[in-house]
Amino acid sequence: AAPLAAIPTKYTLDEKLTSKEDVTTYNNFYEFGTGKDDPAKNAGSLTTRPWTIEVDGLVAKPQVIDIETIMANYTMEERVYRMRCVEAWSMVIPWIGFPLASLLDQVEPLGSAKYVAFETLVRPEEMQGQAGIFQALDWPYVEGLRLDEARHPLTILATGLYGETLPNQNGAPIRLVVPWKYGFKGIKSIVKITLTEEEPPTTWNKAAPNEYGFYANVNPAVDHPRWSQATERRIGEAEGLFGGARINTLPFNGYADEVASLYEGMDLTKFY
Amino acid sequence: MASLAIPTRYRPASVWALYAIGLIPGLYGFYLGIFGGLGADPVRAFEHLLGLWALRFLCLGLLITPLRDLFGVNLMAYRRALGLLAFYYVLAHFAVYLTLDRGLILSSIAGDILKRPYIMLGMAGLLLLIPLALTSNQWSIRRLGPKWNQLHKLVYPVLIAAVLHYALSLKVIDPEAAFYIAVTIILIGYRLIRPKLMERRRARRMATAQR
Incomplete structure (x- = not known):
């Protein structure tokens, strides 16, 4: 990771940051293995230059954008967000990135575009979780947002954290961060963005549709079928084994004021 | 039948x-946990470690009979210790769940036990x-006679409950869980x-005897 400058923004939580050590060693990135420490151990092999993102689908100006162009052309902002994993743990992370909306503006979505689909790299020779007999998920990892969710000012494409470019295990060189949704929506190492009319398939929904929905909004009132989502453990809060009491999970991960209106009239137990 | 190389007098x-x-694994895990050596989520890591060792000792205990039947290796003297070690690890696993994980918030624990199949399976085990x-x-053993054998067949449902409890707590069946599922099926x-x-x-x- 190299130093990466960013301007401060109003999106700065007044909560204790999770240590950089924890943020960069406790990850879910199944392309590098299913253990929490596997990504930090195995992602060093990933080549992140050259890197391009293909943006296509229902847009006026489809294009292949080079990561260097992105790094040069967009103003990088610091965003301190909560990150709530569907496994009921959470962190507070100082991301660096820029609004996804600015990139969408650049490609000019057509009026018929309703959704944004994302795709991660497939490169089994560098991503060991994509090779061998045991593969946890279908590759490529795919995710999606409704266009209004994608355009929301909180939704960013992150290129760094803690003042540096993204470590590979956190989704280098560029990933999605949607702070009011469970972490698995934050697709990593993005190579393709497609604007569509239909709701795109998403990886965890394909793996277990009754457990992971398309929306995946953080919601303490809607449990995962196998465990409760009412509380979470904040990573790094415990002193060793003690003092790591659970905290209550907030609706929309604490961003309800900003985003609840996106889902007005929707039954969130049905659209989980 | 081949017995263990250790002479009888050293067996106790x-x-x-x-x-x-x-x-040792449990105590070492506790030591690591206290001094920050269990990673970013030490409570979960410690809870998982205790559960996994319980499962390991359960499997090892159930390996004694096939080892004797198929390979003539008689480790019967160690079976009780393996079973009791499994039990101690299950108790520790449960205690960590109640205290460090759930913070003794009884309403949350009761809800968990009643609603979550994987917790119910763990409790049943x-x-x-x-x-x-x-x-x-x-x-x-002396007092129960043949009933003792009948009673201790309960260890089979215990193993099945334990491995299901483990598998259902995961988002996906990883290689480690797949290994224990396979071991359970074999045992x-x-x-x-x-x-x-x-x-x-x-x-x-x-x-042969009649010939």
């Missing part, structure tokens, strides 16, 4: 050594282990074919 000492060695641990002494599967196997062996022995 070796059983005690097994208890001592068996408790723990409850079924209690009579086995209580009757693991020489006095009970339980062996018990299903064992009566036939023993019968065939007896018949063969009879035939």
Whole structure:
């Protein structure tokens, strides 16, 4: 990771940051293995230059954008967000990135575009979780947002954290961060963005549709079928084994004021 | 039948050594947990470590009979220790769940037990282990006679509950969980074919004796 400058923004939580050590060693990135420490151990092999993102689908100006162009052309902002994993743990992370909306503006979505689909790299020779007999998920990892969710000012494409470019295990060189949704929506190492009319398939929904929905909004009132989502453990809060009491999970991960209106009239137990 | 290389007079000492060695992973995990050596989520790591060692000792205990039947290796003297170690690890696992994980918030724990199949399975495993641990002494074995064997067959549902409890707590079946599912299938599967196997062996022995 190299130093990466960013301007401060109003999106700065007044909560204790999770240590950089924890943020960069406790990850879910199944392309590098299913253990929490596997990504930090195995992602060093990933080549992140050259890197391009293909943006296509229902847009006026489809294009292949080079990561260097992105790094040069967009103003990088610091965003301190909560990150709530569907496994009921959470962190507070100082991301660096820029609004996804600015990139969408650049490609000019057509009026018929309703959704944004994302795709991660497939490169089994560098991503060991994509090779061998045991593969946890279908590759490529795919995710999606409704266009209004994608355009929301909180939704960013992150290129760094803690003042540096993204470590590979956190989704280098560029990933999605949607702070009011469970972490698995934050697709990593993005190579393709497609604007569509239909709701795109998403990886965890394909793996277990009754457990992971398309929306995946953080919601303490809607449990995962196998465990409760009412509380979470904040990573790094415990002193060793003690003092790591659970905290209550907030609706929309604490961003309800900003985003609840996106889902007005929707039954969130049905659209989980 | 081949017995263990350890002479009989050292056997009690070796059983005690097994208890001592068996408790090391848990104590070491606790030590690591206290001093920040269990990673970013030490409570979860410690809870998982205790559960996994319980499962390991359960599997090792159930390996004793096939080892004797199929390979003539008699480790029967260690079976009780393995079973009790499994029980101690289950107790520790449950205690960590109640205290460090759930913070003794009883409403949340009760909700968990009543609503979550994987927690129910874990609880069932723990409850079924209690009579086995209580009757693991020489006095009970003598007193219960053939009923003791019947009672201790409960260890099979315990293993099935334990491995399901483990698998259902995960987002995906990872290689480690797949390994324990396979081991469980082999250990339980062996018990299903064992009566036939023993019968065939007896018949063969009879035939040889008659010749």
